Amino acid sequence: MRRRDVAAALVAAAAAMTAGLYRFTDLFVKHYAPTPYDDLLMRLTDRGEAAKLGAQLTGSFDITAQSARLRDIFRRQDLAAAANADIAAGHLVEVGGWVLPETVALLSALAARV
Amino acid sequence: MTALIDARTIPDGQVLTPDLAIVGGGPAGISLALALKDSKISIALLESGSTSFDPEIQKMDAGAETGVQYAALDAGRVRAMGGGTNHWGGWCRPMDAIDFEAKPWMPHSGWPFGRAALEPYYARAQALVEAGPWIYDQKGDAMAGVTGPVLPLGAGGLYTSWFQFSKTRDSVLPTQFGHRYGDDLRAARNVRPYIRATVTAIRLAANGASVDHLDIATLNGRRFTVKPRMTVLAAGAMENARLMLASNDVISAGVGNQNDLVGRFFADNPIPRDVATLVSFAGPLAAFYGSNQTLNDGAIMRATFAPTTAFRRKAQVAGSLSTVEQAMELDETGKAAVVTTALALGVNAANAQAYSLGCGMELAPDPDRRLTLTEEKDALGLPRLKLDMRIADEDFDRFRRTLTELGRQLLASRTGLLRINCKNRQDWLKVMDWGHHHLGTTRMHADPKQGVVDADGLVHGTANLYVAGSGIFPSYSASNPTLNLVALTLRLGDHLKKVMA
Numbered sequence: 036m037r038r039r040d041v042a043a044a045l046v047a048a049a050a051a052m053t054a055g056l057y058r059f060t061d062l063f064v065k066h067y068a069p070t071p072y073d074d075l076l077m078r079l080t081d082r083g084e085a086a087k088l089g090a091q092l093t094g095s096f097d098i099t100a101q102s103a104r105l106r107d108i109f110r111r112q113d114l115a116a117a118a119n120a121d122i123a124a125g126h127l128v129e130v131g132g133w134v135l136p137e138t139v140a141l142l143s144a145l146a147a148r149v
Numbered sequence: 150m151t152a153l154i155d156a157r158t159i160p161d162g163q164v165l166t167p168d169l170a171i172v173g174g175g176p177a178g179i180s181l182a183l184a185l186k187d188s189k190i191s192i193a194l195l196e197s198g199s200t201s202f203d204p205e206i207q208k209m210d211a212g213a214e215t216g217v218q219y220a221a222l223d224a225g226r227v228r229a230m231g232g233g234t235n236h237w238g239g240w241c242r243p244m245d246a247i248d249f250e251a252k253p254w255m256p257h258s259g260w261p262f263g264r265a266a267l268e269p270y271y272a273r274a275q276a277l278v279e280a281g282p283w284i285y286d287q288k289g290d291a292m293a294g295v296t297g298p299v300l301p302l303g304a305g306g307l308y309t310s311w312f313q314f315s316k317t318r319d320s321v322l323p324t325q326f327g328h329r330y331g332d333d334l335r336a337a338r339n340v341r342p343y344i345r346a347t348v349t350a351i352r353l354a355a356n357g358a359s360v361d362h363l364d365i366a367t368l369n370g371r372r373f374t375v376k377p378r379m380t381v382l383a384a385g386a387m388e389n390a391r392l393m394l395a396s397n398d399v400i401s402a403g404v405g406n407q408n409d410l411v412g413r414f415f416a417d418n419p420i421p422r423d424v425a426t427l428v429s430f431a432g433p434l435a436a437f438y439g440s441n442q443t444l445n446d447g448a449i450m451r452a453t454f455a456p457t458t459a460f461r462r463k464a465q466v467a468g469s470l471s472t473v474e475q476a477m478e479l480d481e482t483g484k485a486a487v488v489t490t491a492l493a494l495g496v497n498a499a500n501a502q503a504y505s506l507g508c509g510m511e512l513a514p515d516p517d518r519r520l521t522l523t524e525e526k527d528a529l530g531l532p533r534l535k536l537d538m539r540i541a542d543e544d545f546d547r548f549r550r551t552l553t554e555l556g557r558q559l560l561a562s563r564t565g566l567l568r569i570n571c572k573n574r575q576d577w578l579k580v581m582d583w584g585h586h587h588l589g590t591t592r593m594h595a596d597p598k599q600g601v602v603d604a605d606g607l608v609h610g611t612a613n614l615y616v617a618g619s620g621i622f623p624s625y626s627a628s629n630p631t632l633n634l635v636a637l638t639l640r641l642g643d644h645l646k647k648v649m650a
Contacts, residue, residue: 134556
């Protein structure tokens with residue numbers, strides 16, 4: 036076997052290993068079991084941090100109703116636009132005392148509860 | 150030059166007959182004496198204390214308290230020449246125009262005149278407190294702002310406002326009126342400053358319509374009389390009320406107390422600590438947010454977050470001045486809040502820095518927050534005070550609305566995030582401190598049924614008794630009172646020059 040073929044095989048093996056680690060372990064990115072709300076949760080760049088925050092939201096949280104509400108919001112705009120609209124309208128929620136845009140708070144609460 | 154006169158050397162039974170007696174040698178009393186210096190009005194400035202702190206004299210300030218925990222009555226004031234300026238922090242800020250207005254959402258608020266009435270006196274007051282050139286909000290952003298960026302808050306209810314500070318000496322103490330102006334008082338040919346001269350009674354004429362004379366006593370047993378044409382009480386909001394209530398031989402309710410108002414409406418500025426956590430996404434704030442900064446022209450400045458007039462009206466909130474206390478580390482939830490919110494807004498918060506916020510609040514006027522007399526008496530026979538201290542849930546709610554708006558603005562301007570640390574009354578009371586700004590016990594109002602003194606400080610129903618100082622503030626502002634009470638006292642000085650001419 037030529038030296039070039041050996042090198043190509045090693046690179047291919049390393050790439051495959053990296054892809055496997057990325058896909059099947061949490062080494063590079065956290066993986067979550069599929070949920071009925073993944074279309075919403077995918078909007079969170081760091082779902083783990085959001086879940087930590089959302090866990091601080093006290094009071095009742097109706098997942099079905101709130102996820103429907105979030106889907107309605109995201110049909111019209113992305114997360115940044117929704118957050119800015121909340122801020123402009125004064126739609127703020129306190130989570131553990133933090134004053135947050137309502138959409139960010141609801142999405143974080145959802146992340147904490149699935 | 151006249152020396153300070155130790156009242157213990159005045160012979161028993163002597164009668165002094167100055168044109169004007171000023172009772173109290175604190176910032177109000179000294180400012181008034183200086184305003185009338187070298188006029189034709191002969192003045193006896195009567196200070197109960199000495200030139201420095203004397204524990205035996207200070208004991209006369211002790212009293213009782215009920216209600217919300219508050220500083221001991223002898224701890225928050227100093228019975229010595231210079232009064233409260235012997236222990237003040239030097240914080241200065243003029244009251245806002247809205248502070249003078251009657252606000253429908255705040256019963257009993259409003260002054261009998263607007264800020265325009267004090268404007269002519271602020272420059273002289275600023276000079277007396279030695280706070281440097283007049284900068285404050287008019288030029289604060291332009292002058293202090295060159296040393297670092299003002300935090301962008303965008304349109305909304307709060308803005309960066311500016312404190313100035315009385316000149317510090319040896320980096321420790323701001324202007325102490327007794328020491329700073331002692332020589333000026335001694336040099337004035339018409340002022341005779343007395344120390345250790347405690348007024349124990351205001352003796353009214355038999356018809357109760359004017360002051361006939363003042364009883365003076367010293368701790369070494371001397372007793373003498375001052376019989377002035379005019380008297381100004383400038384002994385502080387607590388002591389003025391005490392003296393008026395205790396002088397009850399002609400009017401049984403006490404001098405000026407025909408309508409049961411003397412001692413009521415006591416107030417202070419609550420200074421709760423660590424009320425909120427402010428995160429700056431971009432990293433550390435400019436130094437002037439967290440500490441005093443000296444500018445090239447000598448002004449010492451510090452930034453604060455103040456509600457705008459429009460927001461105060463719309464949200465029906467009181468005055469408040471939130472200041473950055475110190476940098477701090479965030480807990481896990483705080484880090485999660487920053488990461489999640491910054492990512493949602495598309496902001497880089499990699500260098501985010503958190504700070505603890507403190508605040509100076511304005512209380513709403515409350516007639517039941519009051520001083521009354523007790524049976525216990527001090528060394529000179531004057532009844533001691535009892536304070537019923539109260540703070541309403543609405544006072545906290547108003548400030549909470551202000552903090553929420555600050556949080557909203559930080560988000561709107563994509564500059565940061567805010568956590569409100571106090572959820573309920575118990576949380577607020579746990580972090581409560583006080584400014585020791587004694588206010589309101591002899592409030593101003595044109596109507597004798599709503600105020601003890603009129604717009605000039607003249608006690609309703611008496612012809613020759615005035616009150617000076619922050620005790621006549623009918624509503625309070627969040628601004629520290631010293632600069633404002635000095636301006637108000639200089640205005641009284643002009644009034645007295647006219648009526649005593």
